[in-house]
Structure formats: structure tokens, C-alpha cells
Amino acid sequence: MEPDLFMLYRQMLRSRLFEEAVMELWNEGRISGEMHLAIGEEAICPGVCTQLRDGDALALDHRGTPPLVMRGVSLVLLLKEFLGSPDGLCRGWGGHMHLFAPERLTASSGIVGAAGPTAVGFALAHQHLRAGAVAVAFFGDGAANQGMLMEAMNLASAWKLPAIFVCKDNQWAITTRSASVTGGDLVARAASFGMPAVEVDGMDAVAVWKTAATAIARARTGEGPSFIKGCCLRSEGHFLGDPLVRVARHPISEITEIAPPLIKAVGKFSGTTLAARAESLMKITELIGTTVKEQYLVKDDPLKRLRDTLGAQKKECEQIEEQCRREILQAVEDALPGR
Amino acid sequence: MREMSFAGAIEDALAQAMAKDSRIVVMGEDVHMLRVNLFARFGKDRVRSTPISEAAFLGAAVAAAMAGLKPVAEIMMVDFIAVAVDALLNHAAKLERFSGGNWKAPVVVRTACGGGYGDGGQHEQCLWGWLAHIPGLAVVVPSTPADAGALMLSALEHDGPVVYLEHKLLADYWLDYLGAGGRKSVSFDVPAAGAKGPVPDQWESVPWGKAVIRKDGSDLTIASLGVSVHRASEAAEDLAKEGIAAEVIDLRSVAPLDIEAISDSVAKTARLMVVDEDYKEFGLSGEIAAQLLERGLSFRYGRVCTEDTVPYARHLEDEALPSRGRIVQAARTLMSQRKP
Ligand SMILES: Cc1ncc(C[n+]2csc(CCOP(=O)(O)OP(=O)(O)O)c2C)c(N)n1
Numbered sequence: 001m002e003p004d005l006f007m008l009y010r011q012m013l014r015s016r017l018f019e020e021a022v023m024e025l026w027n028e029g030r031i032s033g034e035m036h037l038a039i040g041e042e043a044i045c046p047g048v049c050t051q052l053r054d055g056d057a058l059a060l061d062h063r064g065t066p067p068l069v070m071r072g073v074s075l076v077l078l079l080k081e082f083l084g085s086p087d088g089l090c091r092g093w094g095g096h097m098h099l100f101a102p103e104r105l106t107a108s109s110g111i112v113g114a115a116g117p118t119a120v121g122f123a124l125a126h127q128h129l130r131a132g133a134v135a136v137a138f139f140g141d142g143a144a145n146q147g148m149l150m151e152a153m154n155l156a157s158a159w160k161l162p163a164i165f166v167c168k169d170n171q172w173a174i175t176t177r178s179a180s181v182t183g184g185d186l187v188a189r190a191a192s193f194g195m196p197a198v199e200v201d202g203m204d205a206v207a208v209w210k211t212a213a214t215a216i217a218r219a220r221t222g223e224g225p226s227f228i229k230g231c232c233l234r235s236e237g238h239f240l241g242d243p244l245v246r247v248a249r250h251p252i253s254e255i256t257e258i259a260p261p262l263i264k265a266v267g268k269f270s271g272t273t274l275a276a277r278a279e280s281l282m283k284i285t286e287l288i289g290t291t292v293k294e295q296y297l298v299k300d301d302p303l304k305r306l307r308d309t310l311g312a313q314k315k316e317c318e319q320i321e322e323q324c325r326r327e328i329l330q331a332v333e334d335a336l337p338g339r
Numbered sequence: 340m341r342e343m344s345f346a347g348a349i350e351d352a353l354a355q356a357m358a359k360d361s362r363i364v365v366m367g368e369d370v371h372m373l374r375v376n377l378f379a380r381f382g383k384d385r386v387r388s389t390p391i392s393e394a395a396f397l398g399a400a401v402a403a404a405m406a407g408l409k410p411v412a413e414i415m416m417v418d419f420i421a422v423a424v425d426a427l428l429n430h431a432a433k434l435e436r437f438s439g440g441n442w443k444a445p446v447v448v449r450t451a452c453g454g455g456y457g458d459g460g461q462h463e464q465c466l467w468g469w470l471a472h473i474p475g476l477a478v479v480v481p482s483t484p485a486d487a488g489a490l491m492l493s494a495l496e497h498d499g500p501v502v503y504l505e506h507k508l509l510a511d512y513w514l515d516y517l518g519a520g521g522r523k524s525v526s527f528d529v530p531a532a533g534a535k536g537p538v539p540d541q542w543e544s545v546p547w548g549k550a551v552i553r554k555d556g557s558d559l560t561i562a563s564l565g566v567s568v569h570r571a572s573e574a575a576e577d578l579a580k581e582g583i584a585a586e587v588i589d590l591r592s593v594a595p596l597d598i599e600a601i602s603d604s605v606a607k608t609a610r611l612m613v614v615d616e617d618y619k620e621f622g623l624s625g626e627i628a629a630q631l632l633e634r635g636l637s638f639r640y641g642r643v644c645t646e647d648t649v650p651y652a653r654h655l656e657d658e659a660l661p662s663r664g665r666i667v668q669a670a671r672t673l674m675s676q677r678k679p
Pocket residue numbers: 062063110111112113139140141142143144170172173174238368391393415419422
């Protein structure tokens with residue numbers, strides 16, 4: 001089976017442009033609280049979401065905007081929700097971390113790992129009520145260490161539930177490198193629960209689509225759950241205003257703020273050995289270095305990759321680009337007339 | 340005397356304690372960045388970053404405390420404690436009784452709480468009443484930098500499990516991290532006296548479970564804690580202009596609860612209002628009324644609390660959380676009722 005590349009490109013672009021518009025509104029102070037964007041994750045979500053149909057369910061984490069966009073939830077309702085409007089998707093009660101679309105069996109949670117049990121519950125209901133329907137959990141590499149998520153994978157396997165666990169691995173949980181707090185390998189871990197577990201290139205929408213097609217087919221025919229992990233790179237870091245990204249982008253102003261208390265602390269008489277203090281500083285420097293590298297040196301972008309694949313079909317691409325741009329502009333205009 | 344931020348005071352007191360007692364170990368998600376100064380000074384073995392595995396590391400912190408360590412386990416926000424509450428409910432809080440008084444778990448659980456910056460109902464709860472409901476668990480909530488540092492020491496000195504709640508509207512780094520994100524385009528109603536203030540040169544603990552009177556008054560007692568203490572003090576200024584003298588009590592500790600202090604004040608005023616950012620029903624506000632009734636006091640009673648899930652939208656959130664306006668309104672109602 002081969003995906004429709006134009007359709008994938010359209011969904012990825014819609015998501016990207018939508019989130020860029022959200023970023024602008026957030027910067028203007030119109031959206032409150034944290035804002036976790038999925039810019040850079042766009043190959044993973046559409047690879048799965050474009051194969052879902054009515055009756056399928058989604059369990060999302062704090063970064064759930066793109067799957068909702070791709071499942072066709074009204075962009076205006078989403079924007080109005082982020083703006084805290086009484087006409088928003090959740091009447092201004094949820095915000096971007098707590099998005100719910102009952103007609104699409106889609107629920108989000110800001111509690112890391114909650115997507116696991118939620119998908120399992122949706123899948124259980126499917127087994128009784130909607131044969132052939134699937135439930136997908138989207139979560140991060142950090143969430144993979146949450147107990148309830150591991151328990152959920154076991155339960156899905158033991159009950160042969162039509163669930164698909166999709167791990168979007170950006171190698172970070174906020175400012176923690178996941179490798180530094182994770183024992184073993186996540187794919188092997190999932191496989192140990194007795195389900196097919198696959199690593200896929202998370203920047204390659206086509207590869208994700210193909211892997212997801214197998215997992216979805218397996219779930220639809222009652223053969224049980226699967227696990228898919230894709231690595232990706234997120235340019236906006238954990239959330240807008242991410243402290244490490246801020247240091248990487250504005251080193252002078254940020255470091256002048258962080259450095260004085262840090263230098264004072266390191267210089268204190270009592271504390272650990274000099275070597276251990278140096279090790280701590282090295283670790284912080286390393287995290288900043290990795291962030292700088294991700295900001296400036298790594299140029300991989302899932303959207304650009306697919307655009308390159310479609311290179312020869314310039315006219316069709318430009319048409320899609322124009323349509324998406326207009327759609328997003330219109331959504332912003334409808335949500336915030338005359339901004 | 341020095342001037343310090345609320346967050347700076349916690350860190351300073353904690354650093355003082357860590358320098359004295361090598362058994363104090365900080366653990367939690369992202370502590371290498373969130374506590375970067377402690378991480379740099381005390382190293383990675385004493386400031387340990389964890390995976391997002393709260394049930395495991397909180398459970399481990401409790402047992403480590405049983406085995407001689409003094410862990411300060413950080414749950415990023417109190418809302419997230421739900422995934423690990425078993426460690427406190429069924430283990431830390433039960434240990435002293437189960438062991439016939441022979442074993443205790445001196446663990447400090449440090450966690451951020453509270454709303455006022457638009458993150459919504461899974462990130463802005465207080466839950467101190469919910470936690471204090473459990474026998475064997477102490478729960479403290481500072482409202483000023485001086486108390487923030489001193490209560491951290493008190494918590495570390497306590498021989499049982501303590502939940503130490505740090506309100507995000509008072510802790511500047513949390514508010515910037517979660518609310519502003521570096522933006523100048525948003526603003527928050529931060530109580531100045533809570534976010535920054537005088538602190539002692541050398542930290543000392545405060546007596547365990549003791550409230551303080553923030554403002555004297557003879558007409559009405561307002562018992563409160565955390566950010567709401569500041570809202571209540573502001574409301575008391577408004578009320579003073581109307582000729583109403585409100586006494587504002589800062590509880591500082593939910594469990595143990597200083598019912599003596601509240602009782603003494605209510606004996607004088609015969610009117611009590613509890614201002615509690617935690618949920619209204621089945622919580623602290625009702626508990627205070629019940630304990631005073633058990634003591635045989637007669638008084639008029641009112642409360643300003645959070646009554647429902649905290650909404651995401653800032654304007655809805657402002658209406659949901661205890662505010663100066665809501666407190667003044669409730670006080671007027673209370674004053675319009677004849678003393679019993
Ligand atoms: C139970 C719980 N613990 C901690 C948090 C705070 N938190 C929110 S997102 C996050 C990191 C999640 O990392 P990951 O699962 O890799 O997702 P990513 O943000 O990288 O997409 C943390 C620690 C939370 N929301 N819930």
C-alpha cells in the first residue's frame with residue numbers, strides 16, 4: 001500500500017501553519033499558560049491520523065493540537081478554545097492541554113502517560129461495541145517511563161485490544177535527556193509485552209504511514225496492539241519560552257541572568273567535591289550545547305523532506321500551499337475578526 | 340535581614356540545610372535545571388533528576404527516608420501527585436502507626452500548586468485539604484518568603500512525611516516558566532508581599548503547626564493560607580474603609596491545624612470566614628467550622644473557596660479563584676447577619 005503524498009503533505013502543512021498562527025497569538029499574549037507545539041513532529045501524526053475513520057479513537061497528551069487538526073476538528077473552534085472563548089471547542093474550560101472532541105472519540109490529558117490507559121479503554125469499548133475500530137495513543141519518550149503507560153501496554157496485549165501506541169521520541173522530557181533517565185530500549189520494552197514494536201524514521205511521513213498501516217490493519221482484524229516509535233526534532237523545544245531554547249536563542253541576556261547565582265553557588269565553601277561541581281556545570285553546558293545544535297545545526301524538517309520528495313510536482317504543491325495558507329488565515333480571521 | 344524572593348528563600352534555606360546535613364537528597368523531574376544552583380553546588384548524587392515515574396520515585400523516597408536518608412522529593416505540580424499518591428496515603432502516612440510507633444518516614448514532598456495564570460484544571464489545583472485528610476501526613480503552605488524558607492527547615496526537621504506546597508503565583512520562576520514563558524504581553528495579579536520580602540540572615544525553623552495573625556481586627560476573623568492570605572489582607576483594607584475590622588490569620592500549616600489560634604480569634608469576633616483556594620466541599624473550610632463547633636463556639640460562618648474545576652480561560656479563572664472582590668462581598672454578607 002502506498003499513501004497519497006499530496007494528502008499527507010496537505011495535512012502536515014495545515015498543522016504547521018496552524019501552529020505557527022497559534023504561536024503568534026500566544027506571543028501577542030492572547031493565549032494563556034503553557035503552549036506545547038508539535039512543530040517538527042508533523043510526520044508522525046498524519047502518518048497515523050490520515051488512516052483513521054469514523055469510530056476510531058484518539059488519546060492525546062499535552063501536545064494534541066495536530067491530531068485534532070488532522071482529524072478535521074474545526075480550526076475556529078480550536079482557536080477560540082485557545083483564546084479562552086465561551087464559543088471554543090470546550091467553552092474555554094479546557095485550553096490546549098485539555099481538548100476533547102466526543103464525536104471523534106478524542107480525549108487529551110496534561111497528565112503524562114494518561115494516553116495509555118485512555119487508549120486501552122477506548123479499545124476495550126471498541127471490542128464490545130465497534131468491531132474493526134481502533135484506538136491510538138500518542139505520547140512522548142518521557143511518558144514511556146510512566147507506570148500507567150507500561151501497565152496499559154500490558155493490558156492491551158493481554159486482552160488483545162485494538163490499540164496502537166505511538167511514541168513521538170524527541171529525546172527530551174522538558175530539559176531532561178530521556179536517555180539519561182531511561183533503562184534499556186523503548187522498542188524492546190514494548191516488544192517484551194508481546195506486541196509488534198517497530199522503530200520508524202519519525203521525520204519521514206511516508207515511512208510512518210506504512211508502518212502505521214500495518215499496525216492499524218492488525219488492530220482492525222482483532223489481532224491486538226502494536227507499538228511504533230519515531231524520532232523527531234522539535235524546533236520550539238518543550239513549550240513556547242522553553243528555558244533551554246531561550247538560552248540558545250538569546251545567550252547574552254539569558255546567561256547574564258542565570259550565571260551570577262550559579263557562580264555564587266558553585267563557589268560556596270561547603271558542598272560536593274570540585275570535580276563533582278565541574279561535572280554538574282559540564283552537564284548544563286552539554287544540555288545547552290545540544291539545544292544550540294538542534295536550533296542551528298540540524299536542518300532536518302519533516303515537511304521540507306516531503307516537499308523535496310514531491311519536488312517535480314511543483315504546481316500541485318503550490319496549490320496546496322496556497323489553499324492551506326488561505327484556510328489558516330480565514331480561521332484566524334473567523335476566530336478573531338479584524339485582529 | 341536580607342531581601343529575597345519567595346523561590347530564592349526556599350532555595351537558600353534548603354541549601355543551608357543541605358550543607359549541614361548530607362543525608363538531604365533532592366530528587367524530581369528536571370531538578371538539574373529547576374534547582375540548577377543546588378545541582379552545581381551539591382552535585383548530581385544529591386540533586387537527582389528522575390524519569391517521569393512519580394509512583395516509583397515517590398515510593399522510593401518514602402523508603403529511603405525509612406532507611407536513613409532525608410529525601411526532598413519534588414512532584415512538579417501537586418496535580419501530578421495523583422499518579423503516586425499511594426506512596427503517601429498507604430505507606431508514608433501509615434508507617435508510624437503500623438510499626439507501633441517504631442518507624443517513621445521523614446520525607447519532604449515539595450510541589451508547586453495554585454492558579455492565576457491560565458493553565459487550566461489539571462495544573463492549577465491546591466489539593467492541600469485532600470492531602471491533609473490523611474492521618475499521618477503533614478501539609479504546609481507558606482505565603483511569604485520568610486515563611487517559605489523557615490517552613491522548609493521545619494519540614495526537614497519534622498520526623499514524619501510532609502507535603503510542602505509552593506504557590507506558583509508567589510514563586511517567580513514557576514510563573515515565568517508556565518505563565519509568561521518569557522512574554523511581556525501577559526500579566527498576573529501577583530501579591531507583592533508574597534513574592535518578595537525580608538528574610539533572616541540565618542534560617543531557623545518556625546514552630547510546627549502554628550498560624551500567625553497577619554492583621555488584627557475585632558469584627559470578623561478571616562482564616563486563610565497561601566496566596567489567599569494576600570487576597571484576604573487586601574480585602575481587609577477595603578473593609579476597613581467601611582468600618583469593618585477584619586482579623587487575618589495565615590494558617591501556614593493545614594495539618595497540623597492551629598485550631599487554637601482560630602478559636603481564640605473567633606471567640607473574640609464571633610464571625611468566621613475561611614478563604615481557601617482549595618475546593619470548597621469536604622475540605623479545609625468545612626473542617627475548621629466543624630472543629631470550632633466541637634469546641635462549643637457560636638459564630639457566624641462564611642467561606643470563599645474554589646467551587647469547581649479551575650477553568651482555563653483567564654476571565655473564568657478570575658471568577659473561580661478566591662479574589663479580593665469575592666472576599667469583600669462575602670464579608671459584607673457576614674457582617675449583615677446578627678451575632679449569634
Ligand atoms: C504525571 C505528570 N508528571 C509530570 C508532568 C510535567 N510534564 C509535562 S510534559 C513533561 C515531559 C513530557 O515528555 P514527553 O513525554 O517526552 O513529551 P514531550 O513533551 O517531549 O512531547 C512533563 C515532565 C505532567 N504533566 N504529568
